[in-house]
Amino acid sequence: MTDPQQFEAFMRNYQNMVFSTAMRLLANQTEAEDISQEVFLKAYERFDQLSASPTAGGWLKTVATNLSLNHLTRYRSRWSFFSELSGGAEGDEERELPFAAPENLEDELARADRNKLVEEALQKLPPAQRVPLVLFHLEGLSYEEIARKLHVSLGKVKTDIFRGREALRKRLLPRLAEEVHVS
Protein backbone atom coordinates (compact mmCIF):
# COMPACT_ATOMS: atom_id res chain seq x y z
CA MET A 1 0.00 0.00 0.00
CA THR A 2 1.38 3.41 -0.99
CA ASP A 3 2.07 5.87 1.78
CA PRO A 4 0.49 9.20 0.66
CA GLN A 5 3.04 11.30 2.54
CA GLN A 6 5.92 9.42 0.96
CA PHE A 7 4.34 9.88 -2.45
CA GLU A 8 3.84 13.59 -1.83
CA ALA A 9 7.52 13.97 -1.05
CA PHE A 10 8.40 11.97 -4.15
CA MET A 11 6.17 14.19 -6.22
CA ARG A 12 7.65 17.40 -4.87
CA ASN A 13 11.11 16.12 -5.83
CA TYR A 14 10.21 15.45 -9.43
CA GLN A 15 7.27 17.69 -10.32
CA ASN A 16 9.38 20.48 -11.85
CA MET A 17 11.33 18.02 -14.00
CA VAL A 18 8.17 16.30 -15.25
CA PHE A 19 6.38 19.59 -15.90
CA SER A 20 9.42 21.05 -17.72
CA THR A 21 9.66 18.00 -19.98
CA ALA A 22 5.99 18.21 -20.94
CA MET A 23 5.97 22.00 -21.22
CA ARG A 24 8.96 22.12 -23.56
CA LEU A 25 7.42 19.55 -25.86
CA LEU A 26 3.85 20.87 -25.81
CA ALA A 27 4.43 24.61 -25.28
CA ASN A 28 1.07 24.81 -23.56
CA GLN A 29 0.76 25.15 -19.79
CA THR A 30 -2.68 23.53 -19.44
CA GLU A 31 -1.75 20.54 -21.57
CA ALA A 32 1.60 20.19 -19.81
CA GLU A 33 -0.19 20.18 -16.45
CA ASP A 34 -2.62 17.49 -17.67
CA ILE A 35 0.27 15.35 -18.88
CA SER A 36 2.17 15.84 -15.62
CA GLN A 37 -0.90 14.72 -13.68
CA GLU A 38 -1.16 11.62 -15.84
CA VAL A 39 2.54 10.85 -15.30
CA PHE A 40 2.18 11.03 -11.52
CA LEU A 41 -0.97 8.91 -11.54
CA LYS A 42 0.98 6.24 -13.41
CA ALA A 43 3.83 6.66 -10.93
CA TYR A 44 1.39 6.21 -8.05
CA GLU A 45 0.22 2.89 -9.48
CA ARG A 46 3.76 1.53 -9.37
CA PHE A 47 5.11 3.54 -6.49
CA ASP A 48 6.14 0.37 -4.67
CA GLN A 49 8.84 -0.20 -7.30
CA LEU A 50 9.62 3.45 -8.05
CA SER A 51 10.07 4.74 -4.50
CA ALA A 52 13.31 2.85 -3.97
CA SER A 53 14.50 2.88 -7.56
CA PRO A 54 17.53 5.02 -8.47
CA THR A 55 16.14 5.30 -12.02
CA ALA A 56 12.80 6.79 -10.98
CA GLY A 57 13.73 10.16 -12.48
CA GLY A 58 14.57 8.56 -15.83
CA TRP A 59 11.33 6.57 -15.77
CA LEU A 60 9.29 9.71 -15.08
CA LYS A 61 11.07 11.64 -17.85
CA THR A 62 10.50 8.84 -20.36
CA VAL A 63 6.81 8.55 -19.45
CA ALA A 64 6.39 12.34 -19.63
CA THR A 65 8.06 12.41 -23.06
CA ASN A 66 6.02 9.52 -24.42
CA LEU A 67 2.71 10.86 -23.10
CA SER A 68 3.48 14.30 -24.54
CA LEU A 69 4.31 12.82 -27.93
CA ASN A 70 1.15 10.68 -27.83
CA HIS A 71 -0.83 13.79 -26.99
CA LEU A 72 0.71 15.66 -29.91
CA THR A 73 0.04 12.86 -32.38
CA ARG A 74 -3.48 12.30 -31.09
CA TYR A 75 -4.67 15.87 -30.98
CA ARG A 76 -2.41 17.68 -33.39
CA SER A 77 -1.63 15.02 -35.97
CA ARG A 78 -2.16 17.42 -38.83
CA TRP A 79 0.92 19.50 -38.09
CA SER A 80 3.13 16.64 -39.13
CA PHE A 81 1.38 16.21 -42.47
CA PHE A 82 1.37 19.87 -43.36
CA SER A 83 4.90 20.32 -42.17
CA GLU A 84 5.96 17.42 -44.42
CA LEU A 85 4.09 19.02 -47.28
CA SER A 86 5.25 22.58 -46.95
CA GLY A 87 7.94 22.91 -44.31
CA GLY A 88 5.57 24.20 -41.65
CA ALA A 89 3.84 27.50 -41.18
CA GLU A 90 7.10 29.35 -40.80
CA GLY A 91 9.27 27.07 -42.90
CA ASP A 92 9.14 29.18 -46.04
CA GLU A 93 10.22 32.24 -44.19
CA GLU A 94 13.24 30.46 -42.77
CA ARG A 95 14.17 28.86 -46.07
CA GLU A 96 14.53 32.23 -47.75
CA LEU A 97 17.05 33.50 -45.23
CA PRO A 98 20.73 33.17 -45.95
CA PHE A 99 22.74 31.33 -43.32
CA ALA A 100 24.65 33.66 -41.01
CA ALA A 101 27.40 32.70 -38.58
CA PRO A 102 26.29 33.22 -34.97
CA GLU A 103 28.64 36.03 -34.02
CA ASN A 104 28.47 37.37 -30.48
CA LEU A 105 25.41 35.32 -29.73
CA GLU A 106 26.59 34.06 -26.38
CA ASP A 107 28.11 37.38 -25.31
CA GLU A 108 24.86 39.17 -25.93
CA LEU A 109 22.89 36.40 -24.32
CA ALA A 110 25.00 36.70 -21.19
CA ARG A 111 23.90 40.32 -20.81
CA ALA A 112 20.20 39.66 -21.07
CA ASP A 113 17.87 37.37 -19.22
CA ARG A 114 19.09 34.49 -21.31
CA ASN A 115 17.05 31.66 -19.94
CA LYS A 116 13.78 33.50 -20.20
CA LEU A 117 14.44 34.48 -23.78
CA VAL A 118 15.57 31.02 -24.81
CA GLU A 119 12.52 29.49 -23.13
CA GLU A 120 10.18 31.92 -24.89
CA ALA A 121 11.90 31.40 -28.22
CA LEU A 122 11.61 27.63 -27.83
CA GLN A 123 7.92 27.84 -27.03
CA LYS A 124 7.23 30.02 -30.05
CA LEU A 125 8.72 27.53 -32.48
CA PRO A 126 6.15 25.56 -34.49
CA PRO A 127 5.71 22.01 -33.10
CA ALA A 128 7.30 20.43 -36.17
CA GLN A 129 10.57 22.19 -35.28
CA ARG A 130 10.30 22.40 -31.50
CA VAL A 131 9.61 18.74 -30.81
CA PRO A 132 12.63 17.25 -32.64
CA LEU A 133 14.85 20.09 -31.37
CA VAL A 134 13.88 19.43 -27.75
CA LEU A 135 14.27 15.68 -28.19
CA PHE A 136 17.74 16.19 -29.67
CA HIS A 137 19.17 18.82 -27.32
CA LEU A 138 17.29 18.18 -24.07
CA GLU A 139 16.49 14.48 -24.18
CA GLY A 140 19.76 13.59 -25.90
CA LEU A 141 18.16 11.40 -28.57
CA SER A 142 19.92 10.78 -31.86
CA TYR A 143 18.42 11.77 -35.21
CA GLU A 144 17.56 8.12 -35.90
CA GLU A 145 15.83 7.69 -32.53
CA ILE A 146 13.82 10.87 -33.08
CA ALA A 147 12.76 9.71 -36.55
CA ARG A 148 11.59 6.39 -35.08
CA LYS A 149 9.75 8.06 -32.21
CA LEU A 150 7.98 10.59 -34.42
CA HIS A 151 7.37 8.14 -37.29
CA VAL A 152 8.93 10.50 -39.82
CA SER A 153 11.90 10.22 -42.17
CA LEU A 154 15.45 10.86 -41.05
CA GLY A 155 15.74 13.66 -43.61
CA LYS A 156 12.71 15.43 -42.19
CA VAL A 157 14.13 15.26 -38.66
CA LYS A 158 17.42 16.79 -39.82
CA THR A 159 15.69 19.50 -41.81
CA ASP A 160 13.27 20.37 -39.00
CA ILE A 161 16.08 20.56 -36.44
CA PHE A 162 18.10 22.75 -38.79
CA ARG A 163 15.13 25.06 -39.30
CA GLY A 164 14.46 25.08 -35.57
CA ARG A 165 18.03 26.17 -34.81
CA GLU A 166 17.91 28.86 -37.46
CA ALA A 167 14.56 30.09 -36.14
CA LEU A 168 15.98 30.18 -32.59
CA ARG A 169 18.98 32.19 -33.74
CA LYS A 170 16.71 34.52 -35.68
CA ARG A 171 14.34 34.99 -32.77
CA LEU A 172 17.04 35.50 -30.15
CA LEU A 173 19.37 37.95 -31.88
CA PRO A 174 17.02 40.92 -32.58
CA ARG A 175 15.37 40.82 -29.16
CA LEU A 176 18.67 40.62 -27.42
CA ALA A 177 20.02 43.51 -29.47
CA GLU A 178 16.99 45.61 -28.47
CA GLU A 179 17.45 44.84 -24.79
CA VAL A 180 21.14 45.67 -24.94
CA HIS A 181 20.35 49.07 -26.52
CA VAL A 182 17.72 49.85 -23.92
CA SER A 183 20.00 48.97 -21.02
Place this chain on the structure above:
Amino acid sequence: MCPEQMKPGYEELEARIDRMVKSLPELEAPATLHSRVMRAIERRAARPWYRLPWQAWRLEWRMASLALLLCAFGGLCFGGWELSRAAGVATASAKVGHVVSGFSLLWNVLAALGNAGCLVIKHFGTPVILASIVLIGFGYALCLGLGTLYFRLALARR
Protein backbone atom coordinates in the same frame (compact mmCIF):
# COMPACT_ATOMS: atom_id res chain seq x y z
CA MET B 1 22.96 15.71 -43.59
CA CYS B 2 21.10 18.80 -44.93
CA PRO B 3 23.11 20.88 -47.41
CA GLU B 4 22.67 23.83 -45.06
CA GLN B 5 24.40 21.91 -42.28
CA MET B 6 27.57 21.78 -44.40
CA LYS B 7 27.89 25.57 -44.25
CA PRO B 8 30.77 26.99 -42.20
CA GLY B 9 29.76 28.11 -38.73
CA TYR B 10 26.84 25.72 -38.50
CA GLU B 11 28.58 23.36 -36.11
CA GLU B 12 29.38 26.29 -33.87
CA LEU B 13 25.72 27.36 -33.90
CA GLU B 14 24.67 23.80 -33.09
CA ALA B 15 27.08 23.63 -30.15
CA ARG B 16 26.00 27.02 -28.81
CA ILE B 17 22.31 26.21 -29.03
CA ASP B 18 23.02 22.88 -27.39
CA ARG B 19 24.75 24.65 -24.47
CA MET B 20 22.02 27.28 -24.19
CA VAL B 21 19.17 24.78 -24.21
CA LYS B 22 20.91 22.35 -21.85
CA SER B 23 21.67 25.13 -19.36
CA LEU B 24 17.99 26.04 -19.04
CA PRO B 25 16.79 25.54 -15.48
CA GLU B 26 13.71 23.42 -14.78
CA LEU B 27 10.42 25.25 -15.07
CA GLU B 28 8.44 25.56 -11.89
CA ALA B 29 5.38 23.32 -11.88
CA PRO B 30 2.09 25.16 -11.21
CA ALA B 31 1.05 25.21 -7.59
CA THR B 32 -2.20 23.50 -8.56
CA LEU B 33 -0.48 20.38 -9.91
CA HIS B 34 0.16 18.82 -6.53
CA SER B 35 -3.42 19.24 -5.30
CA ARG B 36 -4.81 18.04 -8.66
CA VAL B 37 -2.81 14.83 -8.49
CA MET B 38 -3.73 14.16 -4.88
CA ARG B 39 -7.44 14.77 -5.62
CA ALA B 40 -7.28 12.41 -8.61
CA ILE B 41 -5.65 9.75 -6.42
CA GLU B 42 -8.39 10.15 -3.80
CA ARG B 43 -11.07 9.88 -6.49
CA ARG B 44 -9.46 6.72 -7.81
CA ALA B 45 -9.24 5.21 -4.36
CA ALA B 46 -12.93 5.94 -3.78
CA ARG B 47 -14.04 3.97 -6.84
CA PRO B 48 -16.09 0.84 -6.15
CA TRP B 49 -14.27 -2.46 -6.73
CA TYR B 50 -16.10 -3.26 -9.97
CA ARG B 51 -14.86 -0.04 -11.59
CA LEU B 52 -11.23 -0.86 -10.88
CA PRO B 53 -9.12 -2.64 -13.52
CA TRP B 54 -9.57 -6.43 -13.37
CA GLN B 55 -5.96 -6.88 -12.20
CA ALA B 56 -6.71 -4.72 -9.16
CA TRP B 57 -9.64 -6.91 -8.01
CA ARG B 58 -9.18 -9.16 -4.97
CA LEU B 59 -7.91 -12.63 -5.80
CA GLU B 60 -11.15 -14.41 -4.86
CA TRP B 61 -13.19 -12.04 -7.06
CA ARG B 62 -10.79 -12.58 -9.95
CA MET B 63 -11.05 -16.35 -9.57
CA ALA B 64 -14.85 -16.22 -9.32
CA SER B 65 -15.17 -13.96 -12.39
CA LEU B 66 -12.84 -16.23 -14.36
CA ALA B 67 -14.87 -19.32 -13.42
CA LEU B 68 -18.10 -17.51 -14.36
CA LEU B 69 -16.71 -16.51 -17.75
CA LEU B 70 -15.53 -20.06 -18.42
CA CYS B 71 -18.99 -21.41 -17.52
CA ALA B 72 -20.66 -18.87 -19.81
CA PHE B 73 -18.32 -19.74 -22.68
CA GLY B 74 -18.84 -23.49 -22.17
CA GLY B 75 -22.61 -22.96 -22.02
CA LEU B 76 -22.56 -21.01 -25.28
CA CYS B 77 -20.51 -23.67 -27.04
CA PHE B 78 -22.75 -26.48 -25.79
CA GLY B 79 -25.94 -24.54 -26.63
CA GLY B 80 -24.71 -23.79 -30.16
CA TRP B 81 -23.82 -27.44 -30.74
CA GLU B 82 -27.21 -28.63 -29.48
CA LEU B 83 -28.99 -26.04 -31.61
CA SER B 84 -27.17 -27.10 -34.79
CA ARG B 85 -28.58 -30.62 -34.36
CA ALA B 86 -32.19 -29.50 -33.93
CA ALA B 87 -34.64 -30.16 -36.80
CA GLY B 88 -35.84 -26.55 -36.92
CA VAL B 89 -32.33 -25.33 -37.67
CA ALA B 90 -32.13 -27.36 -40.92
CA THR B 91 -35.25 -25.57 -42.19
CA ALA B 92 -33.85 -22.20 -41.16
CA SER B 93 -30.55 -22.87 -42.94
CA ALA B 94 -32.47 -23.80 -46.12
CA LYS B 95 -34.26 -20.44 -45.91
CA VAL B 96 -30.94 -18.63 -45.53
CA GLY B 97 -29.60 -20.46 -48.60
CA HIS B 98 -32.61 -19.26 -50.59
CA VAL B 99 -31.99 -15.62 -49.58
CA VAL B 100 -28.30 -15.93 -50.53
CA SER B 101 -29.22 -17.27 -53.97
CA GLY B 102 -31.23 -14.06 -54.44
CA PHE B 103 -27.95 -12.14 -54.04
CA SER B 104 -26.38 -14.05 -56.93
CA LEU B 105 -29.23 -12.79 -59.16
CA LEU B 106 -28.50 -9.23 -58.02
CA TRP B 107 -24.81 -9.77 -58.80
CA ASN B 108 -25.66 -10.89 -62.35
CA VAL B 109 -27.73 -7.74 -62.89
CA LEU B 110 -24.87 -5.54 -61.62
CA ALA B 111 -22.36 -7.33 -63.86
CA ALA B 112 -24.61 -6.80 -66.90
CA LEU B 113 -24.90 -3.09 -66.04
CA GLY B 114 -21.11 -2.85 -65.64
CA ASN B 115 -20.55 -4.46 -69.04
CA ALA B 116 -23.02 -2.06 -70.63
CA GLY B 117 -21.14 0.87 -69.02
CA CYS B 118 -17.84 -0.43 -70.44
CA LEU B 119 -19.35 -0.63 -73.93
CA VAL B 120 -20.60 2.97 -73.69
CA ILE B 121 -17.17 4.21 -72.57
CA LYS B 122 -15.48 2.31 -75.43
CA HIS B 123 -17.91 3.93 -77.81
CA PHE B 124 -16.70 7.40 -76.74
CA GLY B 125 -13.10 6.60 -77.67
CA THR B 126 -9.71 7.02 -76.02
CA PRO B 127 -9.47 10.88 -76.09
CA VAL B 128 -12.71 11.27 -74.13
CA ILE B 129 -11.57 8.69 -71.57
CA LEU B 130 -8.18 10.39 -71.16
CA ALA B 131 -9.81 13.81 -70.87
CA SER B 132 -12.13 12.46 -68.17
CA ILE B 133 -9.23 10.97 -66.22
CA VAL B 134 -7.28 14.26 -66.46
CA LEU B 135 -10.37 16.20 -65.35
CA ILE B 136 -10.90 13.93 -62.35
CA GLY B 137 -7.19 14.18 -61.41
CA PHE B 138 -7.31 17.98 -61.73
CA GLY B 139 -10.42 18.15 -59.56
CA TYR B 140 -8.75 16.01 -56.91
CA ALA B 141 -5.56 18.15 -56.95
CA LEU B 142 -7.67 21.31 -56.75
CA CYS B 143 -9.56 20.02 -53.70
CA LEU B 144 -6.30 18.98 -52.01
CA GLY B 145 -4.63 22.30 -52.80
CA LEU B 146 -7.55 24.40 -51.61
CA GLY B 147 -7.89 22.29 -48.49
CA THR B 148 -4.20 22.78 -47.71
CA LEU B 149 -4.43 26.50 -48.37
CA TYR B 150 -7.47 26.92 -46.11
CA PHE B 151 -5.84 24.83 -43.39
CA ARG B 152 -2.67 26.93 -43.49
CA LEU B 153 -4.66 30.17 -43.54
CA ALA B 154 -6.73 29.01 -40.60
CA LEU B 155 -3.64 28.06 -38.60
CA ALA B 156 -1.51 31.03 -39.67
CA ARG B 157 -0.10 32.89 -36.70
CA ARG B 158 -1.32 36.43 -36.43
